Amino acid sequence: MNFGGGMYGEIDRTLNVTVGPAKVAKIDDPTKKMQVFIDNKLVRTVPVSLGRNQTLDVNGKKISLVTPSGIYVTQEKYAVRQMSSATYGLPTSYDLGYDSKIPLAVRLSNGGIFIHSAPWSVADQGIRNVSHGCININPAAAQWFYNTFSYGDIVQVTGTSTKLAPTDGFGDWNIPWATWLQGSAL
Numbered sequence: 539m540n541f542g543g544g545m546y547g548e549i550d551r552t553l554n555v556t557v558g559p560a561k562v563a564k565i566d567d568p569t570k571k572m573q574v575f576i577d578n579k580l581v582r583t584v585p586v587s588l589g590r591n592q593t594l595d596v597n598g599k600k601i602s603l604v605t606p607s608g609i610y611v612t613q614e615k616y617a618v619r620q621m622s623s624a625t626y627g628l629p630t631s632y633d634l635g636y637d638s639k640i641p642l643a644v645r646l647s648n649g650g651i652f653i654h655s656a657p658w659s660v661a662d663q664g665i666r667n668v669s670h671g672c673i674n675i676n677p678a679a680a681q682w683f684y685n686t687f688s689y690g691d692i693v694q695v696t697g698t699s700t701k702l703a704p705t706d707g708f709g710d711w712n713i714p715w716a717t718w719l720q721g722s723a724l
Contacts, residue, residue, distance in 0.1 A: 561687055563653075565673060567605070567697035570664045572675065574683075584679040585664025587656065588698065589671035594634070599627050603634075603670050608702025609711035610646035610693040615684060619643035619652070623670060626650060634670065642680040646673075646693055647707035653693065655680030 539547040565572045567588055574582040589605035622637040624630050626649070630637045643654040656663070656674030663674060673695070675683065687693075692711070695702070704712045 558688070561691040563683070563687070563691075563693045565693065565695045567607070567667070567695070570666070572673070574686075576686075582679075582682070584675050584683075587659045587663045587665075587669055587674040588667045588695070589669050590667045591699065594628065594632075596627055596629070596632065601627055602700060604698055604700045605651060605667075605669070605671050605673060605695055606700045606702035606706075607695050607698045610651065610695065610702065611708035611711065612644055612646065612687050612689055612691045612693065613648075613707060614645040614689075615687075616643045616645075617641070617684075619654070621650075621652075628670075636670070641677070642684040644684060644687060645707075647702065649703075649706045651707075653680070653683060 541547060559577045560575075562575045563572050564575070565586055565588070570586055570588070572584045572586045573580055574584070589603045592603045594601045594603070619640050620637075621640045621643070622630060623632070623635045624637070629635050640652070641655045643652045645652050651671055651673070653673040653675060655677045656669070656672075657677050659668050659674045660676050662668045663676060668674070673693075702712055704710060710718075
């Protein structure tokens with residue numbers, strides 16, 4: 539195979555891998571529910587609260603709190619993660635600013651979208667969106683999700699007013715196949 543620039547593939551290689559069960563969490567904004575499927579079988583339904591439908595103007599910069607719709611891939615897991623609104627331009631001194639230790643945080647995007655335990659929003663979960671963009675779930679569900687989901691597992695968010703950028707994390711899943719083929723070496 540000619541890779542271009544005078545480079546050629548020279549050796550055929552065989553690799554045996556074991557693929558675990560397919561794990562997909564489908565989060566629907568209109569219903570405020572997350573359905574978790576393992577090998578296409580619904581195993582759990584969890585109420586959620588997503589990012590509030592609000593855009594802030596901070597020193598001339600627009601900051602959207604909406605959780606983008608799209609296909610995310612689990613990237614990192616933290617038993618406790620320090621999170622600060624200052625990382626995306628919202629000073630902690632502002633009304634909605636924060637700097638907190640967040641338990642059971644599972645990263646979904648480079649931009650800072652996580653699924654995490656949010657005991658402070660349990661009364662809102664399943665009813666209204668109150669987060670800064672993360673996906674809030676109750677502590678018991680967060681512990682289960684943290685223990686069950688692994689790196690590379692899929693989380694799909696639908697029904698929000700914005701779309702996940704393909705460059706935010708492992709957003710390749712959000713690029714149509716026809717577009718991928720346009721960049722193929724074949």
